[in-house]
Each structure stands twice: as structure tokens, then as C-alpha cells.
Amino acid sequence: MALSPFTLELDSIPLFFRYRDVVFGRGFAATIETTGRALCVREDDEFVMAGVEPGGMAVGGATREEAQAAFRKTFTEALFDIAAEAETFQAFKAEVERFVYQTAPATIDEWRRSVAASRLAVRDDVDVPRERADLPARVVVSHLELAPEQNRISEPELLVAA
Amino acid sequence: MGATSLWWSDVKRMLDLCAGGWSEELKTHHRWIRFGGATWLKLPKGPGTGGRDYEMAAWQVRRMVEGLAISMKCAKTQLPALGPTKETDS
Numbered sequence: 001m002a003l004s005p006f007t008l009e010l011d012s013i014p015l016f017f018r019y020r021d022v023v024f025g026r027g028f029a030a031t032i033e034t035t036g037r038a039l040c041v042r043e044d045d046e047f048v049m050a051g052v053e054p055g056g057m058a059v060g061g062a063t064r065e066e067a068q069a070a071f072r073k074t075f076t077e078a079l080f081d082i083a084a085e086a087e088t089f090q091a092f093k094a095e096v097e098r099f100v101y102q103t104a105p106a107t108i109d110e111w112r113r114s115v116a117a118s119r120l121a122v123r124d125d126v127d128v129p130r131e132r133a134d135l136p137a138r139v140v141v142s143h144l145e146l147a148p149e150q151n152r153i154s155e156p157e158l159l160v161a162a
Numbered sequence: 163m164g165a166t167s168l169w170w171s172d173v174k175r176m177l178d179l180c181a182g183g184w185s186e187e188l189k190t191h192h193r194w195i196r197f198g199g200a201t202w203l204k205l206p207k208g209p210g211t212g213g214r215d216y217e218m219a220a221w222q223v224r225r226m227v228e229g230l231a232i233s234m235k236c237a238k239t240q241l242p243a244l245g246p247t248k249e250t251d252s
Contacts (some may be wrong), residue, residue, distance in 0.1 A: 043221035044165035050225055057204035058225035077191040078203045084190060102200055106228040106252075 010121055012041045012114040013064075015049075016131045021076050022144065025083035025092050029144040032079055034100055036137050038071060039107075039114055040064050052111045053137035054078075055103035093141040100139040166220040166243045170208055173223055173241070180227075180236035197230045220244055 014037070021032045037052040043060065049071035050058035059074045061067035078099060086092035115133040177184045177195070184197040193205040205226060208216030220243045227237045227244070234251040238244045 043224075044219065046165060046219070046221065048221060048225070051229075054203075055229050056200065056202050058222065058229070059204060060219065060221070074192075074204055081189040081191055081194075081203070099201070099203070104200070104229050104231045106231070106234070110228075 010114075010118060012039050012110070012117065014039055014052075014111055014114040014118055014133065015068075016135065017072075019072065019075060021079055023076075023079045023083045023092075025086050025089070028089040028092065029146060030083075030089060030092060031142045031144050032096060033140045033142075034075075034138070035135070036075075036100060036139075037111060039110060040067060041114075050107070050110075052107050053103050054100045055107045056099060089143050096141050097139055100137060167217040168220050168223050168241055168243055169215050169217055171215045173205075173218070176223075176237055176240040177232075179240055181230065181232045184230075195226060195230065197232060200230050202226045202229050 017034075017036050017038060019032075019034045019036070021034075023030050023032060036054060039050045039052060041048050041050060046060040046062065047064045047067040048058055048060045049067040051071070054075075057071070057074055057078065059067060059070040061070050079096065082095045082099065083092055086095060119133075177197075181197045184195060187194045187196070188207060189203075191207075192203055193207045195202040195205055205222065206216070206218045208214070208218075220241075223237075223241065224244050226232075227234055234244075235247055238247050238251065
């Protein structure tokens with residue numbers, strides 16, 4: 001079993017996440033590369049991954065890993081919901097940026113408290129990927145250019161097993 | 163032990179009283195709640211259609227109240243299951 005990076009059981013762990021999504025909308029395709037912030041916290045008898053940026057979603061699970069996986073899935077579903085209604089790529093891009101950068105004062109305060117607590121509890125002898133806590137969220141929404149030679153989805157390729 | 167839960171009809175009543183002008187949209191995957199220029203994208207849809215009431219975990223509502231910067235004091239007054247009022251509640 002992996003060693004915990006913390007010297008004690010924290011109620012709230014501040015996390016950065018990096019996701020890359022590909023979404024198809026009305027007449028466009030886009031890649032979305034996101035660096036966001038979230039808190040993994042205990043809520044009643046569940047673990048909850050609560051977005052800080054994006055601050056408009058929180059997802060629960062029976063374990064931390066379940067909550068993190070559900071958050072990942074929900075993030076992509078949110079992009080799908082946005083794409084379903086965006087008339088153009090530009091409208092989609094603007095709405096995704098609004099979604100990712102949305103945050104709230106109470107959530108930011110909670111992030112700061114969680115960072116302070118985790119700094120006191122982090123172990124120096126465990127190598128875990130870390131990021132500066134003041135790193136801002138970032139989302140890059142790009143129009144996906146589909147090159148014709150990469151767009152051959154209906155040409156079956158048959159190989160003989162030899 | 164089960165988590166504390168709230169009925170959607172009670173949550174709507176709280177929104178009417180504490181988040182005037184709020185609106186909702188049923189999307190493919192989730193129920194979106196908009197208030198004050200912000201959007202909460204992850205409230206359970208429940209049965210979705212037919213207007214049937216359904217329950218959701220209290221933490222989901224508490225997180226939405228924070229995320230939309232709705233007055234927590236007001237929300238807790240309407241929905242005591244959100245927890246006792248704290249001095250830090252606005």
C-alpha cells in the first residue's frame with residue numbers, strides 16, 4: 001500500500017488537476033486543456049471532490065479515489081452540456097472559460113485553510129507530485145482542426161494473423 | 163449510517179427565499195442552477211420529468227449555497243439540515 005504523503009489524516013486535501021478533453025459541438029470540435037483546483041474533503045459519510053476553480057461543481061464517492069473519478073467524469077459531462085447548447089466555437093469557448101474560472105469567496109477561503117493545514121502535515125520523506133498552491137487555474141480551448149488524413153474512421157483495415 | 167438528505171421541493175423553497183431571481187435548467191447530464199451570474203452545474207436531476215420530488219444529500223446543497231455565494235445564514239434558517247449557523251456564515 002502506498003505511504004500517505006501526510007503525517008496525519010487530513011479532513012481536506014487541496015489538489016490541482018490537469019485534464020485534457022476533446023468535445024464535439026454543433027459544427028465544431030475542440031480540445032480543452034485545464035489546470036484546475038479542487039478540495040477532497042469528508043462530508044458526512046462520503047468523500048467529496050469540491051471544485052474551487054471550477055467552483056460550480058462538487059461530486060461525492062465512497063472513497064477519495066471514487067470521488068476523484070466521479071469529478072473527472074462530471075467535468076467532462078459539463079463540457080458536453082455546454083457544447084450541446086453552444087451555437088458556435090466562440091460561444092463554447094467563452095462558456096467553458098466562464099465555467100472553469102468561476103469561483104466563490106467561501107470556497108477560496110476553504111482552499112487557503114486547507115493549503116495551510118496540508119503544509120503543516122506533509123511528509124518530507126515521501127515523494128509526491130506537488131504544485132505551487134498559488135498557481136492560477138488555466139484553461140485553453142482550441143479549435144480542433146481535423147486533417148482529412150486523420151479522419152478516416154470508416155475505412156476498415158484487415159490484417160491477416162500469421 | 164446514512165447521510166442527511168433534503169427534498170428538492172424544500173431546496174427550491176430555500177432558493178426562492180434566499181436567492182431571488184434564481185433559475186434552473188435541466189441539461190442532458192445534470193440540473194444547472196443559476197444565481198447572481200454564477201452557475202452550479204451539479205445538482206442531481208432526480209427523475210428529471212414529471213415533477214416528482216426526490217432527495218439529495220445535504221452536502222450537495224451546502225456546496226451549492228457556497229458555490230453560488232447564497233447567504234448561508236438564510237439557507238440554514240430555511241434548511242436546518244445544512245447544519246448549525248456559524249459566526250462565519252454570511
